[in-house]
Amino acid sequence: MGWLSNLLLPGRLRTGPTALLPARPDPKTLLAIAQLADPEARPDGDDVVAGGSRVQPPIELGPDLLAKLGVPGEEPLWACRIAADGPLPVDFFDKSLAEGIAYRLGGWSVCQGDPVDPAEETGGDPVIYLPAVPEPEEVLPVLAGLLHTDAVDTGRWPEGELVDGVVHVLVRRGRVADVYADDELVVTIEEGHRVPPVARARWPYLTEIAVAVVSPAGRTEETRPVAEATGGAADTVDTEDAKDAEDAEGVAAVAPGEEVPVVAGEEAVRSEDLGDPDAVETGVVETGAETGEAEGGGASDDDASDDDAVAVARDALVRRAAVALEIAQRLQGIAADSRGFQLAEPADVLPGGYAGPTPT
Numbered sequence: 001m002g003w004l005s006n007l008l009l010p011g012r013l014r015t016g017p018t019a020l021l022p023a024r025p026d027p028k029t030l031l032a033i034a035q036l037a038d039p040e041a042r043p044d045g046d047d048v049v050a051g052g053s054r055v056q057p058p059i060e061l062g063p064d065l066l067a068k069l070g071v072p073g074e075e076p077l078w079a080c081r082i083a084a085d086g087p088l089p090v091d092f093f094d095k096s097l098a099e100g101i102a103y104r105l106g107g108w109s110v111c112q113g114d115p116v117d118p119a120e121e122t123g124g125d126p127v128i129y130l131p132a133v134p135e136p137e138e139v140l141p142v143l144a145g146l147l148h149t150d151a152v153d154t155g156r157w158p159e160g161e162l163v164d165g166v167v168h169v170l171v172r173r174g175r176v177a178d179v180y181a182d183d184e185l186v187v188t189i190e191e192g193h194r195v196p197p198v199a200r201a202r203w204p205y206l207t208e209i210a211v212a213v214v215s216p217a218g219r220t221e222e223t224r225p226v227a228e229a230t231g232g233a234a235d236t237v238d239t240e241d242a243k244d245a246e247d248a249e250g251v252a253a254v255a256p257g258e259e260v261p262v263v264a265g266e267e268a269v270r271s272e273d274l275g276d277p278d279a280v281e282t283g284v285v286e287t288g289a290e291t292g293e294a295e296g297g298g299a300s301d302d303d304a305s306d307d308d309a310v311a312v313a314r315d316a317l318v319r320r321a322a323v324a325l326e327i328a329q330r331l332q333g334i335a336a337d338s339r340g341f342q343l344a345e346p347a348d349v350l351p352g353g354y355a356g357p358t359p360t
Contacts (some may be wrong), residue, residue: 010201013069013079013110017098020077021107024058029354037097038197051197053094054085071108071115093196106355113272119351126324128212128350129199129334133177136315140164142330146323147182157181188213196340212327213319248312259289314350321349327350
């Protein structure tokens with residue numbers, strides 16, 4: 001435990017990945033959360049080992065140490081550092097693990113000196129891990145009861161075909177295999193993803209899997225990190241070449257970790273990382289606060305508007321999670337959030353699910 005020295009501790013925690021938690025987590029709770037990301041996670045002394053990463057036991061940090069980490073506030077926090085257990089985890093799983101623990105326990109995550117509140121970026125769109133790309137004949141009967149539209153939007157889906165109330169776009173080029181949509185949701189099935197720990201426990205013989213992403217229709221964001229869908233972190237690449245390829249073929253072929261540009265009319269094919277609902281929350285709250293300070297009033301109306309926006313966004317996220325769970329059940333897959341933590345029920349996608357009184 002030499003890394004606990006006062007001299008080295010801030011630097012090591014700042015480098016991270018580290019989960020900063022408002023209360024000392026119970027070891028059984030930490031293990032249960034880790035097992036959502038890796039069903040084979042296990043205790044090892046005071047640590048928890050999951051997916052090639054080691055969750056070290058919590059230590060208390062006071063305001064002085066927190067200030068060195070760039071975290072505001074006077075209340076102490078408990079730090080759980082995530083360390084590689086052998087070779088570095090694939091697809092930045094250690095970073096996803098720290099964020100997922102913080103997300104479920106109402107805390108912060110720090111990596112490479114960047115402290116973030118995962119609940120404010122809510123990790124984006126639910127995903128379904130599948131052993132292989134299913135045929136449309138398998139998917140359409142499942143989605144017919146979940147998605148429904150009366151007509152194909154020719155502007156958004158010029159190549160789409162309306163089948164049993166679901167728009168189906170057969171891509172089968174590059175990473176994307178199929179797109180299914182209605183007026184509210186888009187289900188994008190991608191192939192060639194690495195196997196995350198949550199799926200490796202079920203399919204240890206596979207070297208790659210398919211991933212279905214459930215995202216809102218009509219998104220206008222320019223890019224999304226593809227690697228987020230497997231619980232990883234994305235690296236930025238030159239988007240000009242990717243855009244040329246996408247313009248030529250409809251959807252670009254990309255490697256894991258690349259950001260995929262979205263061309264006009266196809267914004268719903270690629271989803272933002274799972275933080276969309278609380279990205280809405282963050283923008284509304286900050287705007288409301290600034291308006292209140294500038295005008296010196298209207299705080300009650302702004303607060304009510306903020307609360308309504310948050311409620312609507314979270315309801316939409318829960319609905320997408322419910323669709324992901326139904327698809328996973330019908331196609332024998334695994335429903336998870338964008339960080340690769342398995343979902344047992346739709347509400348599991350919301351932040352703070354494991355926060356609560358800490359046993360003494």
